[in-house]
Amino acid sequence: MARRLFLFALVVAALVGGAVWLADRPGSVTIHWQGWRVDTSVPVLISAMLAFMAVVTVLVRLVGSIIAAPGRFLAIRRERRRRQGYAALSDGLAAVAAGDRRSAGKLARRADKLLADPVLTGLLTAQAAELAGDEGEAEKRLSAMVERPQTALLGLKGLLTLAQRHGDNAGALDYARRAWALGVPVEGLAASLFDLQARAGQWVEAEATLAEARKRRALPVEDIRHRQALVHFERSVRAEQDGDQAGALALAVKAHQGDFTLVEATVRATRLLHRAGKDRKAAAALITTWQVAPHPILVEAMIALAPAETPLQRVKRLEKLVKANPDAADGHIALAEAALAAKLWGQARTHLELAAAQRPSGGVYILLARLEREERQDEPAAQAWLLKVAAAPGEPAWYCAACGKPADGWTSACPACGAVDGLHWRQPAQALLPVPV
Ligand SMILES: [Zn+2]
Incomplete structure (x- = not known):
């Protein structure tokens, strides 16, 4: 501020100084031009020249702005169209998200016309076409997006969704694989690719996807463990089919250890361990799984470890299961059945009553009826239990x-x-x- 004031004072001083200097030196100027003669003083001539320059400057500016007017008008119009185009684009995407089919289509056409840029409007037009049920058009638009690196991922994602909706698993797998190869994080892509590969029986490729997903942190650690257990299970099945007993056993044990809730993997590991003469390990695996996922096929697997044992021995074996997870109704049912066979009536009743309290079922009522008949020959009591079977959960x-x-x-x-x-x-x-x- 102070600087500007100082400059202003300087200019005023120079002008005043100039004017005084000129006034102190009067002189006359005479101009002869084309038969004209002008007599004037030097200060008047300088003032006239300054005035003339000012007029010329104003004229040049005026003419310039008149010449530039149409260009500026077009620029304003273009800017307005662009703004309207973007508004249509964002409103259209909102309409797609809201599932408003009619508005989406209308806004997509408007954005397409105003912006005249298929790269920008590709996603909206594709989604609007999809919403309108015009899947051919949607596919065409999405395929065009795949051609450009900037929009390839969005295009492939759209095509993947479309293929999955049609049940076109081969097509979906192809799109998922190409999208995955781009290496950009996409929500749910790792899981989709794994599922499609597994569905196609490509377990080796599915396992590679898991390894890559682990590196990219594309899936939660627990999910990867579970999926890896599935892969080990399936590879164990293949190995056994190929006659590779040792490989099948190792893979089944890995599947069991990877996810204890995968009961079928535990049963498979148990069967192969039993075949290899490792019954103690087999029983330990069954108990471990039984604690987290007490499934009846584990009881069958436990019995299959010693099919020829006496009823009393079986009661002892199943007692271990029940002790490991007393909340499992299936354990009490199995133990009660073994106790019935061993004629241990009191123990059978205790465990049937526990099972009936935990999870009433027709199976439990039938065993209770059997107990009434075998222990007390009480036919009416047996009939009373059997009447409840039909209404049981x-x-x-x-x-x-x-x-x-x-x-x-x-x-x-x-x-x-x-x-x-x-x-x-x-x-x-x-x-x-x-x-x-
Ligand atoms: Zn199904």
Whole structure:
């Protein structure tokens, strides 16, 4: 501020000085030009020249702005179209997210027209087409996005979703593999690729995906452990088919140790350990799994370790299971059944009553009826139990989380719909239960 004031004072001083200097030196100027004669003083001539320069400057500026006007008008118009285009683009994406099919289509066309840039509007037009059910158009737009490195990932993701919706597993696997190869983190891509590879039986490739996912931290550690256990289980199945007993055993044990809740892996490990003469290890594996996932096939596997033992020996063996997890109804049922065979009535009753309290079922009532008959020959009491069977809750079974259908046994892929790792052990849905009378 002070500097500007100082400069201003300096300029004023120079002007005043100049004016005084000129006034002190009067002189005349005479100009002859084309028969004209002008007589004037030097200060007047200088003032006239300054005025003339000022007029010329103003004129030049005016003409310049008149010439530039159409260009500026076009620029303003272009800017307005661009702004409207972006508004249509963002509103369109919002409409897609909200599932508003009509607005999405309209806004997509508007953004496409205003922005005239397929790279920018590709995603919106593709999603709007998809929403409108025009999957051919959506696929075309997404494929165009794949051509450009900047939009390739978005395009592949869209194509993957589209293929999965059609049940085109081969196509989906191809898109997932290409998207994964780009190396950019994408939510859910590692899991999708693994599932598609597993579904296609490509367990070696699926295992490689897990190794890469571990490096990229693309999946939670626990999830990787579980999936790795699935891979070891399947590789053990292949090894056994190929006659590689030692490999099959090692892989089954790895599967069991990778995820104790994978009961089928434990049963497989137990069977192969038993075949290798390692019954103590087999029983230990069964007990470990039983503590976290007390599934009835573990009881069968426990019995299969010594199929020829006496009823009393079996009671002793199953007591270990029940002790390891007293909350498991299936343990009490199995022990009660063994006790019935050994005619240990009191023990049978105790465990049946515990099972009935933990998880009432037709199976428990049938065993209670058998107990009344065998211990006390009490037919009316037996009949009373049998009457309850029809209204009893259904037994748990394997159900697919993807398609909801039951399966006879556990497999890594659902036998009905092929979903990988979809089968879960649970009670049947309430709606399927018979109405109690
Ligand atoms: Zn299924």
